[in-house]
Amino acid sequence: PTEDYENLRRRVYSNTKELWYYISHELSKVMYEDNKVEKIQAVLDQIAERKRSLLSDQEKLPELDGYHEWRQMEAANVSDLIQRRLRHLQNPPDCREARKLICNLNKGCGFGCQLHHIVYCLIFAYATERTLILNSKGWRYNNKGWDYVFYPISDSCTSVYDDKVIQWPVSYDAKVISLPFIDSISQKPKFLPLAVPKDLAHRIVRFNGDPASWWIGQMVKFILKPRPSLQKAINETIAKMNFKNPIVGVHIRRTDKVGTEAAFHHIHEYMTHVKAYYDQLQLTRLVDVRRVYLATDDANVLEDARTKYPEYEFLGDPSIAKTAATHRRYTPLSLTGLLLDLHLLARCDYIVCTLSSQVGRVAYEMMQTNRVDASDSFFSLDDIYYFGGQNAHDRVAVLPHTAVDTQDIALQVGDLIGIAGNHWNGYGRGTNKRTNMNGLVPWYKTADHLVLYPFPEYKNVPL
Ligand code: GDP
Numbered sequence: 001p002t003e004d005y006e007n008l009r010r011r012v013y014s015n016t017k018e019l020w021y022y023i024s025h026e027l028s029k030v031m032y033e034d035n036k037v038e039k040i041q042a043v044l045d046q047i048a049e050r051k052r053s054l055l056s057d058q059e060k061l062p063e064l065d066g067y068h069e070w071r072q073m074e075a076a077n078v079s080d081l082i083q084r085r086l087r088h089l090q091n092p093p094d095c096r097e098a099r100k101l102i103c104n105l106n107k108g109c110g111f112g113c114q115l116h117h118i119v120y121c122l123i124f125a126y127a128t129e130r131t132l133i134l135n136s137k138g139w140r141y142n143n144k145g146w147d148y149v150f151y152p153i154s155d156s157c158t159s160v161y162d163d164k165v166i167q168w169p170v171s172y173d174a175k176v177i178s179l180p181f182i183d184s185i186s187q188k189p190k191f192l193p194l195a196v197p198k199d200l201a202h203r204i205v206r207f208n209g210d211p212a213s214w215w216i217g218q219m220v221k222f223i224l225k226p227r228p229s230l231q232k233a234i235n236e237t238i239a240k241m242n243f244k245n246p247i248v249g250v251h252i253r254r255t256d257k258v259g260t261e262a263a264f265h266h267i268h269e270y271m272t273h274v275k276a277y278y279d280q281l282q283l284t285r286l287v288d289v290r291r292v293y294l295a296t297d298d299a300n301v302l303e304d305a306r307t308k309y310p311e312y313e314f315l316g317d318p319s320i321a322k323t324a325a326t327h328r329r330y331t332p333l334s335l336t337g338l339l340l341d342l343h344l345l346a347r348c349d350y351i352v353c354t355l356s357s358q359v360g361r362v363a364y365e366m367m368q369t370n371r372v373d374a375s376d377s378f379f380s381l382d383d384i385y386y387f388g389g390q391n392a393h394d395r396v397a398v399l400p401h402t403a404v405d406t407q408d409i410a411l412q413v414g415d416l417i418g419i420a421g422n423h424w425n426g427y428g429r430g431t432n433k434r435t436n437m438n439g440l441v442p443w444y445k446t447a448d449h450l451v452l453y454p455f456p457e458y459k460n461v462p463l
Helices: 003-030 036-064 068-090 111-128 198-204 211-223 228-240 267-281 301-308 318-325 332-347 358-370
Strands: 100-104 131-135 165-167 176-178 247-252 290-296 312-315 350-353 378-380 394-397 416-422 427-432 438-442 446-448
Touching: 003 036, 036 068, 036 267, 068 111, 068 131, 068 198, 068 211, 100 111, 111 131, 111 211, 111 358, 198 211, 211 358, 228 332, 247 267, 247 332, 247 358, 267 290, 267 301, 267 350, 290 301, 290 318, 290 332, 301 312, 301 318, 318 332, 332 358, 350 358, 358 378
Parallel strands: 100 131, 100 176, 165 176, 247 290, 247 350, 290 312, 350 378
Antiparallel strands: 394 416, 394 446, 416 427, 427 438
């Protein structure tokens, strides 16, 4: 480790203590004072400032520890390995003889949901060593099919010939099987998200804080390759925009989602987190313009944001939002707009969104593949990251906890806690699988429980 690293590490340690000295002193004092409201607000502002400084220092640690370049290289190498394994799987030497898996792109949902449907099929294919065949004629975003917009997921193997197709689950090893939607599977295979391949997991955790979404991002990377005409359209639109870093991406999902699958969130809820991002960034660099890329399906949001927040520069295209907001959503034009939005969100330094939206989740997955580790580069106003139809997602207790009131539950180190969500107030709700007790859990006493699955290791693809 470098001298700078050691000094910074000691500084973080000592400033964590300083934070406590400050809080305990100020709060004990304020107990006996008048004007509590103003004083507490002033203390909160000071705490926020100290927190920003601590986080900012800690962000610098991985840049100084001497492994910065190693992590970048390792992320590129593991990504490349996965992509080569997928190409190998998708282009068998003898297509006629290959075992296959059929995925029908006829799910009646939005693009993010359909893309995740293909991701699920591809993970299934990778886990069972079957070549994935995508049926997409009559696809709702482009009647001519997926391959008309994107490169096909195989260059050489796209037909099942005359082989009989059996619907999964099958009791024997059929040559060609067809997959149902993930939502309708009752016995879920253990390799489904958020499981990560056992042979790669220990490499991924050394550069990325959220291996499950990174792994899913690798599937998205393989699947989502725009054809030159679409890529050109995207590139040309970006060139006309003032898209520069630093920039924060905001995704605001409204219209049909609100009240059915997600709650309404006011623009100021998003902007609070944009402000927090820039306030922290400003500690280490000069920020002359606070730029925001705004993607939405609500045609009025962009104008509203510009009026309410004149101190920010908003980038975005109201015509894209307008198309996305209406019945014209399922057209090639709207697909181009959405891909532009996804592409740009994923290129932002930070994203504020609602992960209840598949669009938000795809943007984050793409961001994970764009850089070594994006696991701390977003804030979700609602759900934590998940994959629709996933297997149980647990946290594991890393510190013991004794319940202090009726709301929280006891923990022993190693307990698995099935989680409902983080409340972003220091607690989350969950069920301790050992005791079956449901209640609040101090989030800091738990860690994400990574599920490893022994996927095939594709030994004939060189490491
Ligand atoms: P979800 O419903 O938000 O979980 O995500 P889906 O992808 O399943 O369906 C939402 C659809 O609405 C998308 O596929 C888009 O067609 C459209 N949409 C939602 N948000 C945006 C956005 O920010 N930009 C654009 N261009 N379209 C969006």
